Amino acid sequence: MRSLPLLFLGVFFTIASSWVGIVLVSNIQLGGLEPATPELTDAEGNPIAGVFFEDPETGEMRLGLNQDGVEAWPVPLVGAAQRGKRVYEQMGCLYCHSQQVRRQGFGSDYERGWGERQSVARDYIHQERVMLGTMRTGPDLSNVGLRYSELWQHQHLFNPKITSRDSLMPRYAFLYEVRPISETRGPSPNAIEIPEDYHPGPGELEVIPTQRARDLVAYLMNLRQDYDLPEMRREQ
Amino acid sequence: MSFPSTLTEAMSPTAEPKSDLLAKLSEVDRSMKVLGVFFTVCGLLWLMAGTLFALVASIKMHNVDFLGDSEFWTWGRVRSAHLNAMIYGWAFNVSFAVAPWIMARLCRTRVRFTNIFLFGGIFWNIGVVIGVYGILAGHKVGVEWLEFPAYVTPILALAFAFIGVWVILLFRWRQTGHVYVSQWYFLAAFFWLPWLYAMAQIMIVHEPARGVVQSLTNWWFAHNVLGLWLTPIAVGAAYYLIPKVLGRPIYSYYLSVIGFWALALFYNWAGVHHLIGGPVPAWVISAGTVASVMMVIPVIVVAINHHMTVVGLHREGWASPTIRFVVFGAINYTAVSLLGSAMALRSVNEITHFTHFTVSHSHHGVYSFFTMIMFGGIYYMLPRLLNREWPSAMLISLHWWTTAVGVTLMVIVLAIGGFIQGLQLNAIDPETETAAFEFLEVMRATIPYMVMRSLTGVLITIGHVAFFINIIWMLSRRAADGSESKPTLLTPGA
Numbered sequence: 001m002r003s004l005p006l007l008f009l010g011v012f013f014t015i016a017s018s019w020v021g022i023v024l025v026s027n028i029q030l031g032g033l034e035p036a037t038p039e040l041t042d043a044e045g046n047p048i049a050g051v052f053f054e055d056p057e058t059g060e061m062r063l064g065l066n067q068d069g070v071e072a073w074p075v076p077l078v079g080a081a082q083r084g085k086r087v088y089e090q091m092g093c094l095y096c097h098s099q100q101v102r103r104q105g106f107g108s109d110y111e112r113g114w115g116e117r118q119s120v121a122r123d124y125i126h127q128e129r130v131m132l133g134t135m136r137t138g139p140d141l142s143n144v145g146l147r148y149s150e151l152w153q154h155q156h157l158f159n160p161k162i163t164s165r166d167s168l169m170p171r172y173a174f175l176y177e178v179r180p181i182s183e184t185r186g187p188s189p190n191a192i193e194i195p196e197d198y199h200p201g202p203g204e205l206e207v208i209p210t211q212r213a214r215d216l217v218a219y220l221m222n223l224r225q226d227y228d229l230p231e232m233r234r235e236q
Numbered sequence: 237m238s239f240p241s242t243l244t245e246a247m248s249p250t251a252e253p254k255s256d257l258l259a260k261l262s263e264v265d266r267s268m269k270v271l272g273v274f275f276t277v278c279g280l281l282w283l284m285a286g287t288l289f290a291l292v293a294s295i296k297m298h299n300v301d302f303l304g305d306s307e308f309w310t311w312g313r314v315r316s317a318h319l320n321a322m323i324y325g326w327a328f329n330v331s332f333a334v335a336p337w338i339m340a341r342l343c344r345t346r347v348r349f350t351n352i353f354l355f356g357g358i359f360w361n362i363g364v365v366i367g368v369y370g371i372l373a374g375h376k377v378g379v380e381w382l383e384f385p386a387y388v389t390p391i392l393a394l395a396f397a398f399i400g401v402w403v404i405l406l407f408r409w410r411q412t413g414h415v416y417v418s419q420w421y422f423l424a425a426f427f428w429l430p431w432l433y434a435m436a437q438i439m440i441v442h443e444p445a446r447g448v449v450q451s452l453t454n455w456w457f458a459h460n461v462l463g464l465w466l467t468p469i470a471v472g473a474a475y476y477l478i479p480k481v482l483g484r485p486i487y488s489y490y491l492s493v494i495g496f497w498a499l500a501l502f503y504n505w506a507g508v509h510h511l512i513g514g515p516v517p518a519w520v521i522s523a524g525t526v527a528s529v530m531m532v533i534p535v536i537v538v539a540i541n542h543h544m545t546v547v548g549l550h551r552e553g554w555a556s557p558t559i560r561f562v563v564f565g566a567i568n569y570t571a572v573s574l575l576g577s578a579m580a581l582r583s584v585n586e587i588t589h590f591t592h593f594t595v596s597h598s599h600h601g602v603y604s605f606f607t608m609i610m611f612g613g614i615y616y617m618l619p620r621l622l623n624r625e626w627p628s629a630m631l632i633s634l635h636w637w638t639t640a641v642g643v644t645l646m647v648i649v650l651a652i653g654g655f656i657q658g659l660q661l662n663a664i665d666p667e668t669e670t671a672a673f674e675f676l677e678v679m680r681a682t683i684p685y686m687v688m689r690s691l692t693g694v695l696i697t698i699g700h701v702a703f704f705i706n707i708i709w710m711l712s713r714r715a716a717d718g719s720e721s722k723p724t725l726l727t728p729g730a
Contacts, residue, residue: 092312
């Protein structure tokens with residue numbers, strides 16, 4: 001190759017094309033997404049199917065408006081759940097658990113009960129860290145907050161084998177404090193119930209979740225995509 | 237200096253008259269000695285650390301009680317420590333060792349200001365040490381391939397700036413008129429990487445974009461580290477090493493032009509196939525799938541070019557450690573890329589996505605292709621930098637057999653296990669319209685494959701130890717006194 005300017009231009013424009021295409025255009029398309037009510041309306045307040053409506057005067061396609069007085073979804077995580085997300089990230093949960101439900105008919109996400117509907121871009125707009133995941137050594141967690149109780153989550157984190165026999169999940173016992181039951185005050189109300197086979201010392205010791213364990217469980221209990229979004233109403 | 241008569245000859249690294257060439261190259265080698273050895277040793281240490289993390293992570297995948305109560309060694313962290321040590325530690329360091337050295341040789345120039353490069357390299361490695369420690373200590377960023385804590389990324393960016401500027405300078409000092417295909421690949425790679433890294437850091441870590449735009453940027457970045465950094469480095473090195481060792485010009489200059497531009501055009505769009513079925517716009521996925529399939533063109537072109545250069549010289553090639561590793565890598569480049577194109581099809585991806593098949597594929601790419609070519613490059617480079625031969629052909633042979641067999645078995649085991657996992661995950665009982673296999677049942681079925689993966693990992697570890705001993709042994713020997721000027725060959729009498 002003789003022409004070096006040509007080489008540089010080519011090298012520059014090839015990467016610029018994919019950056020513009022994949023990153024910039026999708027940012028234009030998705031960067032302005034806002035929480036939405038399950039049903040959107042046109043300018044006059046009449047409900048529409050889907051996200052867009054045709055402006056009767058100009059004939060342009062316009063984005064639908066949120067209905068008045070109806071809660072818009074999704075809502076941001078707050079407090080313990082927000083802190084718990086950081087624990088989820090630090091422990092590397094995303095390398096075994098995805099947070100995305102694929103549409104019915106593509107894989108078995110729907111049949112496994114991982115979600116009643118497909119996950120869409122709007123579900124993730126409040127997340128500073130999006131952890132869609134690329135591996136399912138463990139099940140999808142998009143709606144795990146709807147499936148189990150807090151106690152189940154604590155037991156499962158303390159030792160996954162308590163709730164799921166033969167599980168390959170690491171135990172996060174280091175998020176729990178195992179301590180002697182106080183002789184004067186008796187068992188702590190915060191202690192979690194552990195079946196005898198897995199208990200570090202039944203009758204003498206108790207298992208208390210640390211702040212991080214409580215935060216993580218709060219986060220898991222908040223993982224739910226059970227609200228309706230206007231994308232779902234699009235006529236297919 | 238005499239000029240080559242044809243274009244093909246001009247483009248060949250073997251074309252110059254031998255005495256001129258050898259004098260110039262030995263001068264280049266002398267000026268690159270400190271850099272080459274520094275980055276090789278750093279890369280080697282990271283390879284050993286990454287192997288340790290790999291073994292721990294692998295064992296935990298079938299024996300959860302192994303180091304089960306340690307937060308520092310919990311699976312989610314060791315796995316990331318492994319990936320980042322191998323990519324930013326091993327792969328980047330070995331690229332910094334081999335690619336600029338080949339570049340300097342092709343530029344026929346005595347390099348200057350090596351301190352800039354060395355300075356960048358030292359900071360790079362300090363950054364990676366802090367980063368890997370940060371991952372294990374729980375400061376990691378939950379984004380695949382970008383796990384280093386946010387506080388370490390400015391160090392890495394600055395270090396790479398020094399290194400990148402130096403490589404561009406090196407190219408400016410060239411004494412030759414023509415620019416060989418390896419040089420295009422290296423120049424492009426050193427230009428692409430800082431762009432990728434800066435964009436990904438800004439849009440994901442420092443000023444996060446909204447929602448799944450982060451995921452799209454993530455896979456644009458992560459796949460392009462493979463496609464626009466590791467691939468051009470390894471393909472460029474193979475383009476230099478194969479003709480150089482076998483003493484035969486590359487098969488076709490014109491094919492190498494097509495191969496380069498097709499890679500530049502298509503590879504950077506391919507990454508989003510990691511999000512097939514996910515909550516991202518369908519058109520991005522379609523574009524990614526098309527680009528992934530179009531990758532067949534550069535792959536076939538490079539395959540023809542590399543393999544046709546080797547054809548007929550298999551016996552000679554088999555005797556050379558360099559050619560053994562490089563040709564193994566080149567064959568696997570063809571295989572892994574064609575497989576990757578197939579995996580980007582929605583119907584195949586539906587099965588392989590979210591399974592160990594993807595893990596198999598990434599080891600196929602980064603190890604069977606990239607790492608093996610880099611092993612070949614080190615076997616060629618170090619004797620020329622140090623002016624002494626490899627102390628043990630037996631250790632090279634051991635390294636070759638354990639890694640070649642080990643990684644091939646690993647890729648096969650994970651591919652079979654992953655494919656079965658995918659089929660079982662997706663299977664739906666037509667009567668009840670529920671999943672045909674319980675989730676725990678699917679997971680349990682992968683365990684034998686996980687055990688086999690650990691065994692292949694032990695095999696590869698043995699190879700790495702052999703490689704480590706050989707390099708340390710070589711470094712600690714005195715320089716050659718002229719009695720051992722013959723290259724180390726693997727087949728007696730060849």
